[in-house]
Amino acid sequence: MEHYVMNLTLKVWRQKNTNDKGRFETYHVKNISSEMSFLEMFDVLNEQLIQEGKDPIAFDHDCREGICGMCSMVINGRPHGPWHRNTTCQLHMRAFRDGDVIVVEPFRANAFPVIKDLVVDRSAFDRIIQAGGYISVNTGSAVDANAIPVEKDKADAAFAAAACIGCGACVAACKNSSAMLFVSAKVAHLGLLPQGQPERKTRVLNMVAQMDKEGFGACTNTGACEAVCPKGISIDYIARLNRDYMMAALSSPE
Amino acid sequence: MKWKDLFTSSVGKKWVMALTGVFLILFLIVHAGINACIWANDGGVMFNKVAHFMGSTIVIRILEVGLFLGFLIHIFQGLILEFQNRKKRKTGYAVKISIKESTWYSRSMGLLGTLILLFLILHWKHFWVPSRFTGIPYPEVILESGKKIHNLYALMQSTFSELWVVIVYVLGCISLFWHLLHGFQSAFRTLGVSHPGYLKIIQRIGFIYSFIICLAFAMMPVSMYLGWVK
Numbered sequence: 001m002e003h004y005v006m007n008l009t010l011k012v013w014r015q016k017n018t019n020d021k022g023r024f025e026t027y028h029v030k031n032i033s034s035e036m037s038f039l040e041m042f043d044v045l046n047e048q049l050i051q052e053g054k055d056p057i058a059f060d061h062d063c064r065e066g067i068c069g070m071c072s073m074v075i076n077g078r079p080h081g082p083w084h085r086n087t088t089c090q091l092h093m094r095a096f097r098d099g100d101v102i103v104v105e106p107f108r109a110n111a112f113p114v115i116k117d118l119v120v121d122r123s124a125f126d127r128i129i130q131a132g133g134y135i136s137v138n139t140g141s142a143v144d145a146n147a148i149p150v151e152k153d154k155a156d157a158a159f160a161a162a163a164c165i166g167c168g169a170c171v172a173a174c175k176n177s178s179a180m181l182f183v184s185a186k187v188a189h190l191g192l193l194p195q196g197q198p199e200r201k202t203r204v205l206n207m208v209a210q211m212d213k214e215g216f217g218a219c220t221n222t223g224a225c226e227a228v229c230p231k232g233i234s235i236d237y238i239a240r241l242n243r244d245y246m247m248a249a250l251s252s253p254e
Numbered sequence: 255m256k257w258k259d260l261f262t263s264s265v266g267k268k269w270v271m272a273l274t275g276v277f278l279i280l281f282l283i284v285h286a287g288i289n290a291c292i293w294a295n296d297g298g299v300m301f302n303k304v305a306h307f308m309g310s311t312i313v314i315r316i317l318e319v320g321l322f323l324g325f326l327i328h329i330f331q332g333l334i335l336e337f338q339n340r341k342k343r344k345t346g347y348a349v350k351i352s353i354k355e356s357t358w359y360s361r362s363m364g365l366l367g368t369l370i371l372l373f374l375i376l377h378w379k380h381f382w383v384p385s386r387f388t389g390i391p392y393p394e395v396i397l398e399s400g401k402k403i404h405n406l407y408a409l410m411q412s413t414f415s416e417l418w419v420v421i422v423y424v425l426g427c428i429s430l431f432w433h434l435l436h437g438f439q440s441a442f443r444t445l446g447v448s449h450p451g452y453l454k455i456i457q458r459i460g461f462i463y464s465f466i467i468c469l470a471f472a473m474m475p476v477s478m479y480l481g482w483v484k
Contacts, residue, residue: 022345074351077352105347108343109342110344111342173353175351176339208265209259216342217264217342217343218264220339220360220363221443222357223357224353224356226355235443236449236450236453239443239444240448242443242444242445242446243446243447244446245265245266246265249255252255
C-alpha cells in the first residue's frame with residue numbers, strides 16, 4: 001500500500017477527573033504518516049500539546065500489539081475504531097484520509113467511570129474475575145501437564161474463549177452496557193476444561209451476581225459486542241452462560 | 255443462592271422474558287389458526303362456531319388466565335428491563351454507536367414491543383372487551399341445533415370496514431414481524447441453545463414463522479376491508 005501523509009481534525013473528549021463534567025476539544029494534527037498507529041498519532045498530538053504548555057491527553061495503552069487489552073477509545077462511533085477484529089493500538093492511520101474529522105470518546109458505561117480524558121476505570125472486570133474467574137489449585141510441585149486428558153474440540157473452544165483480553169469494548173458497544181460477552185467468555189473458558197469443573201456452578205452464579213452488582217445491563221442478544229470484539233469472541237458463549245447459569249441456579253443447594 | 259435471586263439476576267430476568275415469549279409465540283399459532291376460519295367464506299359460520307367453542311369451554315377459559323398472565327409478565331418485565339438497561343449508561347456517546355453487523359430491530363425490541371402494546375390495547379378494546387364484558391352489538395346467530403351464539407364475525411366485518419383501523423392493524427403486524435424476527439431466535443439463545451448448527455436452524459424457522467404469522471394476521475383486516483371474504 002502506498003505511503004501518504006495527512007492533516008486531520010480531532011475532536012477529543014477532555015475531562016479533568018471523574019467529577020468534572022467534561023467537553024470536546026478540537027485539535028489539528030499535520031503530516032501524519034499513513035504508517036503510524038492511531039496511538040502514535042496521539043503521541044504526536046501530545047508532544048504538540050506539551051510544547052504549547054498544555055495538558056496532554058490521557059489515554060490507556062500498554063503493549064501496543066493488540067494483546068493486553070489496555071487501549072480503549074470509541075473512534076467515530078465504534079469501539080477500537082473502524083477495523084474489524086482490531087484494537088485501537090493496532091489501528092493504523094491508513095484507515096483515514098487527508099482532511100478527515102475524527103471524534104474520539106471514552107468507553108461509556110456507568111460501570112466504567114471516566115478517570116481522566118479517555119481513561120476509564122475498568123476494575124469492575126477485575127472484581128468479576130475475583131468473584132469466580134479462576135480455578136483452585138494446590139500448591140506444591142506442578143502437576144504433569146498431560147495428566148488430565150482434554151478433548152481437542154473442547155480445548156479449541158476453551159482457547160477461543162480464553163482469547164478475550166478483557167478490554168471492555170463489548171460493554172462500550174452494547175446498548176445495555178452489558179458485560180455478558182466478557183463474563184461468558186471467562187465462564188466458558190474455564191467451564192469447558194476438566195480443571196474448571198469443581199467450581200463450575202459457583203463460578204457462574206458468583207460472576208453473574210458480581211456483574212449485576214457492578215451495574216452492567218442485561219443482554220438482549222443484539223450481537224453488537226461480537227462485532228466490535230478485537231478477538232472475535234462469539235455471542236454463542238452467552239447462550240452457553242445462560243444454560244450454565246440456569247443449571248447452577250436450579251441445582252443450588254440453598 | 256436464594257431461589258428469589260434467580261428472578262432478580264440479569265440472566266433470570268431474561269429467562270422470564272424468553273419463557274413468556276415462547277408461550278406467546280405458541281399462542282399466536284392458535285390465534286392465527288382460529289382466525290383463519292374467516293377464509294372458509296361461509297359467512298362466518300365456521301369462525302363463529304370456533305370462537306364460541308373457545309369462549310364457552312371451561313378448559314380454555316382457565317388457560318385464558320394463564321395467557322393473560324403471560325402477556326402481563328412479558329410486557330412488565332420487558333418495560334422494566336428496557337428502563338433498567340437504559341439507565342446503565344448515564345452519559346451517552348456524541349457520535350451514535352453504529353455497528354452494521356447488529357440488526358436495527360434487535361436493538362429496538364423495547365420500541366417495537368411498545369408499538370405492539372399500543373396496538374394490543376386497541377385490539378382488546380375492539381374484540382376482547384365486547385365479547386367478554388360489554389356484549390356484541392349484533393343479533394346472535396342461531397345454529398341448526400337451535401343454540402344461540404355470539405356473532406363475532408359481524409363485529410369483525412364492521413370493525414374492519416374503516417380504513418384507519420385496517421392501516422393500524424397492518425402497522426401492528428409489521429411491528430410484530432420485526433419483534434418476532436429477533437425475539438424468536440433470541441429466546442432460544444437465552445434458554446441456552448448454543449450449538450451454531452441449531453441456532454442457524456432456529457433462525458430460519460424464526461423467519462418463516464414470523465413471516466407466515468404476521469402475513470396471515472395482516473391479511474385478515476385487509477381481506478375483510480376489500481370484501482374478499484363475504
